[in-house]
Amino acid sequence: MAGNSDPLTPRAKLAVTAGKAVAAASRAAGRGSGSVIGGRVALKLDPDLLARLAQNLDVVLVSATNGKTTTTRLIAEALRAAGPVVSNALGANMPAGITSALAGSSEARYGVIEVDEKYLAGVARDTDPKCIALLNLSRDQLDRAAETRMLAENWREGLAGSKAVIVANADDPLVVWAASSSPNVIWVAAGQMWKDDAWSCPSCGGVMQRPGDDWFCGECGFRRPTPSWALSGDHVLDPHGSAWPIHLQLPGRANKANAASSAAVAAVFGVPPQVALERMYQVQAVAGRYDVVQFEGRDLRLLLAKNPAGWLETFSLIDPPPTPVILSVNARGADGTDTSWLWDVDYTRLTGHPICVIGDRKLDLAVRLEVANQQFQVCENLDQAVQLCPPGRIEVIANYTAFQDLRRRVGN
Incomplete structure (x- = not known):
C-alpha cells in the first residue's frame, strides 16, 4: 500500500x-x-x-x-x-x-x-x-x-x-x-x-x-x-x-x-x-434483489435475472408450485436490445406455476412460453398481474431495467 x-x-x-x-x-x-x-x-x-x-x-x-x-x-x-x-x-x-x-x-x-x-x-x-x-x-x-x-x-x-x-x-x-x-x-x-x-x-x-x-x-x-x-x-x-x-x-x-x-x-x-x-450474514438484500415487499396485500419477492445463466440460477431458488410467478422483460439500452437469449432459457422449469407476463417485451416472452408449453397470462402492468394472483407470496423475476421499473412501482 x-x-x-x-x-x-x-x-x-x-x-x-x-x-x-x-x-x-x-x-x-x-x-x-x-x-x-x-x-x-x-x-x-x-x-x-x-x-x-x-x-x-x-x-x-x-x-x-x-x-x-x-x-x-x-x-x-x-x-x-x-x-x-x-x-x-x-x-x-x-x-x-x-x-x-x-x-x-x-x-x-x-x-x-x-x-x-x-x-x-x-x-x-x-x-x-x-x-x-x-x-x-x-x-x-x-x-x-x-x-x-x-x-x-x-x-x-x-x-x-x-x-x-x-x-x-x-x-x-x-x-x-x-x-x-x-x-x-x-x-x-x-x-x-x-x-x-x-x-x-x-x-x-x-x-x-x-x-x-x-x-x-x-x-x-x-x-x-x-x-x-x-x-x-x-x-x-x-x-x-x-x-x-x-x-x-x-x-x-x-x-x-x-x-x-x-x-x-x-x-x-x-x-x-x-x-x-x-x-x-449481515447482507440481507443487494440493491433491492431478494427483497420481499408488501404490495396490494401480497408479498412480492423481487429477483433479478439478466441472462440465461441468471434465469437458470433464479428458477432453482423460487418457492415450489403453485406459487405464482410474474416475469418482466425489457430490452432497453442497459438490458441489451436483442431478446433472442430468451430461447436459451429452459422455461419448462416453471411448469405448475401460474405465470403472468409484463414488461416492454412481454410478447417476445409470451411466444417463448407458448413454445415451452407453459400456462400464462399477458398483463398490462404489475398492478394487473398482482390482482390475478391470490394473497400470499409471489415470485417476481425481471431483467435489469424491468427490475428498476418494479422497484419504483412498489416504492422499494
Whole structure:
C-alpha cells in the first residue's frame, strides 16, 4: 500500500468537487444517484483521477457476468473486519461510476470495486489491485458484448503478468483460461450451473469433455485446475481442509458460491474464513434483489435475472408450485436490445406455476412460453398481474431495467 500522504493534486481535488456537485444536481433533479454523470465530469477534468484515488487503497476488483454486485457486497462486509472500506455498492461499475464511488471516501483502507467485464483490463491498469475475483463468463447483452471467448481473451491479455492475486472459479473453463496468464492464481471450486457457453475449448476450439464435475479438452489437454478452496454443500472448504459453515440471508446455491469466492478473497487480506463468513450474514438484500415487499396485500419477492445463466440460477431458488410467478422483460439500452437469449432459457422449469407476463417485451416472452408449453397470462402492468394472483407470496423475476421499473412501482 502506498503511503498515506494526500495523493490528490489541486486539479484532482477540483475534479472531485465538480463531480460531486454535478452528482448532487442530478439527484436533486430526480435522475438517479448521479454517480455516473458525476464521475464522467470528474474524469474529463482529470483523466488520471481513478488512478490517483486508488493510490492509497488496497483494491479488490470483482468481475463476472452474474453475481458481481452481490459478491462485491459480501467481500466489502468481510473486509470491514480489517478496516474501513469504500465500494461502488450500487453497481455503477464502469470507470465513471467507480471514480465517483472512490471519490466519496478519503478514510478508507480497502477499495472493493465491481467492474463491468469489458472494462476490467483498463480498471486493473488504473487501480493496481492487490486482488481480482473472476467468477464466471456467459452470454449477456448480445447486441453490445462480443461473444464470451473474446471477453475471456480480453481478460487474459489484460491480466497477463498482473501482480494481483487472482481468485478464480476453477469450474468455468473460460475463467480458467483467462486467469491462466497470471502468475498468482487461487482456484475456487464454486460450481457452474450454466454450461452452454463452455462446450468448446477456449484454448484450441476442441470439444470439452465433462465427466462429473470435472472438465478437460480431449484435443489439447487444457483442464480444470485443482482448487484450493471449494464450496461443499453449506460449507466452504479452505486450503487446510477445514470446513466453515455458510450462514447467509441471501437465498440459493449461487450465493453460497459467491460466499466461497468472497472468503478466499478475504483470506488474501488476512481475514480468517470464520470471521469473513460471519460478517457476510449481515447482507440481507443487494440493491433491492431478494427483497420481499408488501404490495396490494401480497408479498412480492423481487429477483433479478439478466441472462440465461441468471434465469437458470433464479428458477432453482423460487418457492415450489403453485406459487405464482410474474416475469418482466425489457430490452432497453442497459438490458441489451436483442431478446433472442430468451430461447436459451429452459422455461419448462416453471411448469405448475401460474405465470403472468409484463414488461416492454412481454410478447417476445409470451411466444417463448407458448413454445415451452407453459400456462400464462399477458398483463398490462404489475398492478394487473398482482390482482390475478391470490394473497400470499409471489415470485417476481425481471431483467435489469424491468427490475428498476418494479422497484419504483412498489416504492422499494
